Amino acid sequence: MRSIEICAGAGGQALGLEQAGFEHVALVEIDQSACATLRANRPNWNIIQDDVKFFSARHYKNIDLLAGGVPCPPFSIAGKQLGHEDERDLFPEAIRLVQECNPKAVMLENVRGLFTPKFDTYRKNILKQFESMGYVCYWDLIQSSHYGVPQQRTRSILIALKPEHAKHFTWPISGFTPPPTVGQILFKEMSRNGWPGAKKWAEQADGIAPTLVGGSKKHGGPDLGPTRARDAWEKLGVDGRGIMDDAPDKDFIGMPRLTVKMAALIQGFPPEWKFTGKKTPAYRQVGNAFPPPVAKAMGLAIKQALVTEKINILEYVDL
Numbered sequence: 001m002r003s004i005e006i007c008a009g010a011g012g013q014a015l016g017l018e019q020a021g022f023e024h025v026a027l028v029e030i031d032q033s034a035c036a037t038l039r040a041n042r043p044n045w046n047i048i049q050d051d052v053k054f055f056s057a058r059h060y061k062n063i064d065l066l067a068g069g070v071p072c073p074p075f076s077i078a079g080k081q082l083g084h085e086d087e088r089d090l091f092p093e094a095i096r097l098v099q100e101c102n103p104k105a106v107m108l109e110n111v112r113g114l115f116t117p118k119f120d121t122y123r124k125n126i127l128k129q130f131e132s133m134g135y136v137c138y139w140d141l142i143q144s145s146h147y148g149v150p151q152q153r154t155r156s157i158l159i160a161l162k163p164e165h166a167k168h169f170t171w172p173i174s175g176f177t178p179p180p181t182v183g184q185i186l187f188k189e190m191s192r193n194g195w196p197g198a199k200k201w202a203e204q205a206d207g208i209a210p211t212l213v214g215g216s217k218k219h220g221g222p223d224l225g226p227t228r229a230r231d232a233w234e235k236l237g238v239d240g241r242g243i244m245d246d247a248p249d250k251d252f253i254g255m256p257r258l259t260v261k262m263a264a265l266i267q268g269f270p271p272e273w274k275f276t277g278k279k280t281p282a283y284r285q286v287g288n289a290f291p292p293p294v295a296k297a298m299g300l301a302i303k304q305a306l307v308t309e310k311i312n313i314l315e316y317v318d319l
Contacts, residue, residue: 001303004028004060004101006052006068006094007036010037010285012267013069013109014045016295021303022065026137028055033277034285040276057101064306065299068102069290070094070110095129099161105302106130108162109290112141114156126158136166142294146174148267149291150185151209158297169305172297181206182236185265186258194250201256207238209266214287218268222283224258243283260286268293 001022008027012032018024028048029035035049048055053128057066091108098106114123123139130137135294137160144153154226161169183202191198210232213225224233224240233240244257258266260275260282268291275282 001064001306002060003065003067004057004097004103005064006055006066006097007070007090008034008038008047010034010067010289011041011273012269012289012292013067013295014038014042015269015273015289016292016297017065017067017299018042019292019296020299022299023058025063029054031285033281037274037277037285039280040274049113052090052097055097057097060101060103063101063103065107066094066101066303067104067107068094068109070108091126095126098130098133102133104162104165104306106135107298107302108158109295110156110158112154112156117140120306124154130160134162135160136163138166138169138171140171142171142298143174144268144291144294145179145208146180147172147291147294149266149293150182151212151266151268151291153211153291155290155294159298159302161302164192165305165308167300168308172301174297179208182209182238182266186262189247189259189262189265189271190256191312192247195248195252195256196250197252198248199282201237205238207235207236209233212263212266212287214284214289222280222287243279245279263287267291 002025003017003022005024005027008014010157013133014024014027024045026046026048027038028050029038030049031052031205038045038047055245056084092107127137127139131304137158139158142155142157159169182204186205187198187202190201210229211227222243224230230240239255239257242257244259247259248256261280263283263286264275265271267286267289275285
C-alpha cells in the first residue's frame with residue numbers, strides 16, 4: 001500500500017498510516033522544524049520541504065492513498081472562520097492533487113469547526129467535486145478518545161474511495177475500551193526525576209485531557225489553550241499556562257506543567273518519537289498533530305476496503 005502525505009506536519013498522521021501498513025512515497029510539509037522532526041525519526045522517508053501549492057502528484061498515478069491534514073485556521077472556531085476566503089485553505093490544492101494522481105483512496109483531516117452550519121455549502125461543494133471525479137465519500141466527526149487517545153479531540157475526517165472499494169468500507173469500530181487517564185499516561189514521565197508527588201498527582205489526574213492546541217506563529221510562547229481549557233487542565237492537576245523544559249525534580253512543589261514529550265504522549269505519539277527545535281516550535285508541532293492511533297484506525301479501515309477488493313478479484317480468477 002503506497003501513499004502520499006500532504007501537510008505532513010510532525011508526522012502524526014504519517015506514523016499512524018505507517019502502522020496501518022502504508023508506505024509513504026512522498027511527504028510534503030512547508031515548516032522547516034516539522035521537516036526536521038520527520039527526518040530525525042524516519043530518515044528513509046522522502047520528505048519534500050515545500051508549499052503544497054508547488055507540489056505535483058503527476059508522477060504518482062493510481063497510488064493507493066493520498067492523505068493529509070490540511071490547515072485548520074480557515075475553519076477553526078477559535079479563528080475568523082474565513083473558509084474558502086482564507087489564503088491558507090488548501091482543500092482546492094488537495095483536490096488538484098487527486099485529479100493529478102487518481103488515488104484509490106483519499107483521507108483529509110481537519111477541525112470540527114468545518115462541520116458548523118456556516119460551512120454546509122462549502123462541504124457540499126467539496127463532496128460534489130469528489131463525486132464528479134468518481135469517488136464515494138464518507139465525512140464525519142471522529143472523537144479521538146474513542147480510539148485510545150486520552151484527550152477530548154474531535155476531528156473532521158473525509159474519506160473518499162473509488163466505488164469498487166467504497167462498497168467494502170466501514171468506519172473503524174470504536175469505544176469498546178476506555179482510554180487511559182492523563183495520570184496513567186504521564187505517571188512514568190512525571191516521576192522520571194524522582195518527584196515524590198508523582199503518584200498522588202497521577203491518582204488525581206483521573207480523566208482525559210481537553211483538546212491540545214498548537215497555536216500559531218503570530219502568538220507568544222506555548223500554553224495549553226484559552227481560559228476554559230486551562231480550567232480543565234487545572235482539575236487534572238496541570239498548570240496550563242506554559243510548558244516545562246523537563247519533568248519535576250525531587251524538590252518540586254506545586255502544580256506541574258507539561259513538557260513537550262508529555263504533550264506528545266497525550267496526543268498518542270510513542271515515547272521514542274522525538275520533536276526537534278526549541279520548546280515553542282516543538283510544542284506547536286505536537287499541538288497541531290493528528291493523533292497517530294486515530295490515523296492508524298482510519299488507515300486500517302481504508303486498507304481493508306482496498307485489500308478486500310483485491311481478494312475478491314483473486315477469488316474470481318481462481319474460479
